[in-house]
Amino acid sequence: xxxxxxxxxxxxxxxxxxxxxxxxxxxxxxxxxxxxxxxxxxxxxxxxxxxxxxxxxxxxxxxxxxxxxxxxxxxxxxxxxxxxxxxxxxxxxxxxxxxxxxxxxxxxxxxxxxxxxxxxxxxxxxxxxxxxxxxxxxxxxxxxxxxxxxxxxxxxxxxxxxxxxxxxxxxxxxxxxxxxxxxxxxxxxxxxxxxxxxxxxxxxxxxxxxxxxxxxxxxxxxxxxxxxxxxxxxxxxxxxxxxxxxxxxxxxxxxxxxxxxxxxxxxxxxxxxxxxxxxxxxxxxxxxxxxxxxxxxxxxxxxxxxx
Amino acid sequence: xxxxxxxxxxxxxxxxxxxxxxxxxxxxxxxxxxxxxxxxxxxxxxxxxxxxxxxxxxxxxxxxxxxxxxxxxxxxxxxxxxxxxxxxxxxxxxxxxxxxxxxxxxxxxxxxxxxxxxxxxxxxxxxxxxxxxxxxxxxxxxxxxxxxxxxxxxxxxxxxxxxxxxxxxxxxxxxxxxxxxxxxxxxxxxxxxxxxxxxxxxxxxxxxxxxxxxxxxxxxxxxxxxxxxxxxxxxxxxxxxxxxxxxxxxxxxxxxxxxxxxxxxxxxxxxxxxxxxxxxxxxxxxxxxx
Numbered sequence: 001x002x003x004x005x006x007x008x009x010x011x012x013x014x015x016x017x018x019x020x021x022x023x024x025x026x027x028x029x030x031x032x033x034x035x036x037x038x039x040x041x042x043x044x045x046x047x048x049x050x051x052x053x054x055x056x057x058x059x060x061x062x063x064x065x066x067x068x069x070x071x072x073x074x075x076x077x078x079x080x081x082x083x084x085x086x087x088x089x090x091x092x093x094x095x096x097x098x099x100x101x102x103x104x105x106x107x108x109x110x111x112x113x114x115x116x117x118x119x120x121x122x123x124x125x126x127x128x129x130x131x132x133x134x135x136x137x138x139x140x141x142x143x144x145x146x147x148x149x150x151x152x153x154x155x156x157x158x159x160x161x162x163x164x165x166x167x168x169x170x171x172x173x174x175x176x177x178x179x180x181x182x183x184x185x186x187x188x189x190x191x192x193x194x195x196x197x198x199x200x201x202x203x204x205x206x207x208x209x210x211x212x213x214x215x216x217x218x219x220x221x222x223x224x225x226x227x228x229x230x231x232x233x234x235x236x237x238x239x240x241x242x243x244x245x246x247x248x249x250x251x252x253x254x255x256x257x258x259x260x261x262x263x264x265x266x267x268x269x270x271x272x273x274x275x276x277x278x279x280x281x282x283x284x285x286x287x288x289x290x291x292x293x294x295x296x297x298x299x300x301x302x303x304x305x306x307x
Numbered sequence: 308x309x310x311x312x313x314x315x316x317x318x319x320x321x322x323x324x325x326x327x328x329x330x331x332x333x334x335x336x337x338x339x340x341x342x343x344x345x346x347x348x349x350x351x352x353x354x355x356x357x358x359x360x361x362x363x364x365x366x367x368x369x370x371x372x373x374x375x376x377x378x379x380x381x382x383x384x385x386x387x388x389x390x391x392x393x394x395x396x397x398x399x400x401x402x403x404x405x406x407x408x409x410x411x412x413x414x415x416x417x418x419x420x421x422x423x424x425x426x427x428x429x430x431x432x433x434x435x436x437x438x439x440x441x442x443x444x445x446x447x448x449x450x451x452x453x454x455x456x457x458x459x460x461x462x463x464x465x466x467x468x469x470x471x472x473x474x475x476x477x478x479x480x481x482x483x484x485x486x487x488x489x490x491x492x493x494x495x496x497x498x499x500x501x502x503x504x505x506x507x508x509x510x511x512x513x514x515x516x517x518x519x520x521x522x523x524x525x526x527x528x529x530x531x532x533x534x535x536x537x538x539x540x541x542x543x544x545x546x547x548x549x550x551x552x553x554x555x556x557x558x559x560x561x562x563x564x565x566x567x568x569x570x571x572x573x574x575x576x577x578x579x580x581x582x583x584x585x586x587x588x589x590x591x592x593x594x595x596x597x
Contacts, residue, residue: 002408005406010554021389022433023577028574029453033502034360034404036401037404038404038406039400040396040399041396041400041406041410041414042410044396044410044414044473045409045410045413045414047470048413048416048417048470048473048474049413049431050429050432051425051428051470052416052420052428053431054431054432054438055428068434068436070439070441071441072437072438072441083575088536096563097375109531110327113323114323114327116323117320117321117323117324118320118321118323118324118325120320121316121317121318121320121321125312126310127314127315127317127318129516130317130513133321136328136333137324137328138587140328140333141583141587142579142580142583142584142587143576143579143580144527144530144531144575144576144579145330146531146533146552146555146572146575147555147572147573147575147576148332148335148336148338148339148497148572148576149335149555149556149559149572150335150339150342150555150559150565150568150569150572151334151335151338151342151569152331153559154338155321155330155331155334155338155558157337160593161554162330166337171340176330176556179327179331180323180324180327180328183448199338199355200311202313209311210311210312210313210316211575213311235419237421239421239422240422241421241422241533241534241537242533242534242556245537246556251434256421257421257422257423257424258423260421260424260427261349261427261538262535263427263550264427264538266570270563271431271434274427275427278424278427278428279354281421282420282421282424283426284419285420285421286416286419289415289416289419290412291411293408293412295396296415296418296419296478297408297411297412299417307405
């Protein structure tokens, strides 16, 4: 509790005794309060991970153990890795992982490029139709993908961006509807707005043209925003389920969410395999999250994006 | 500052993004409206102009009201919880205590993990002989069909959405709490205010805009729910978990009734746009000023 005792250090006349006593009390009170804070936070943390823990536990139980045992058993009695080996051999999880990587990488790259390109004139230039452009982009924030997904699908079909044509077209079809977002454009625009004008002026005096100003001067200065955009776009793309489950027809093109959902159909009641497959599919994103945690939990990017 | 760019430069920079937005946002937007006046129910390849027929069909369809009610239920149940619980947690976590980062990581974890895996994990908890029914039995309550009883199924699905959103909104609140001046709390403590009075008189008034923001964004995302339902219940049992987006999906991609699906989509568009407008005009104004 920063600053909690900021005041007692001030010379408050005649209250020394009172203050020290209340200090004692507060120390005791604080210990008690912290106990409850920890108790609640531990409880909520447990609730947050319990579903995964139970899934993990099931995935490690061998065929000799009843996964419907009553009462439920948390620690596997017949510990085994065989469910992992089994699901790894029966389902091409590696393929799904690679597909997800391709789609996420493509989506991130396009978002970085298209958003910063579009944001630059919106932040720095005067041109005819600026206001209209601005509101048109803003309007897309209000259009939920779920409401327009049918025509998006029809257009994607018309452009042959589907996996029935070939894999490359399939990937392009998965990526393109999410290649740019108003969120990204506005995020980058804010970043450009924060750069002092003198930077550009100096570059122009040095003989840069407008593209060089953008590429060599401005872009390097907005790297932190680019990182935020990249990370949140990556998470969004990685978890995307609706669009791939609409467009994909070939199992070899499945992304992880679609493939994992498909486990349910493949192993109808074999929860050991479903659990093992789900856990495997979660490992990459957890590693990513832990590596990038400061972007998520520093509290500075006030909740950057959500589907 | 002197103008260092040509007349065409701004448009060149905007062009790539605009091509994508036109093809994948604006055309589909207008096409949705157009399709909602078309009749595809007899022949998927030859549509007739249907006027308002699709809308009339929707109004007469009892399932539509069920779907609307489910979506509303989602809002009524999920939104208040997602506006209040994360705030409470953010207040708790907004201090220097041991294990702070670990708590944040664990509570944020559900946000990061794919909704499909989350839904599968919960489906397993909800199983007939699953761990949740066991807990009920321990409390001397009979097992319930978490996902198979039309009475409970929608709440079971809502729980997943709430569980997955808590950490996300907690971080939004946490960012807002950092902007509350520390002196106010100190003044409060000198007055001898307790935990609840301190936060009721200082925190809540200060972060009211954030509470409103969380309310609107969680409303918007509650209306767009799809994966939870697709993975866990497919809208069943007896349409008890069917929400608008799932119904649109079913009509469009399973029944191939494009006109009807589009009319539903237009209704969704209208509702979401109202919420978004409130959001943009009232709470996120600064972000979007020309």
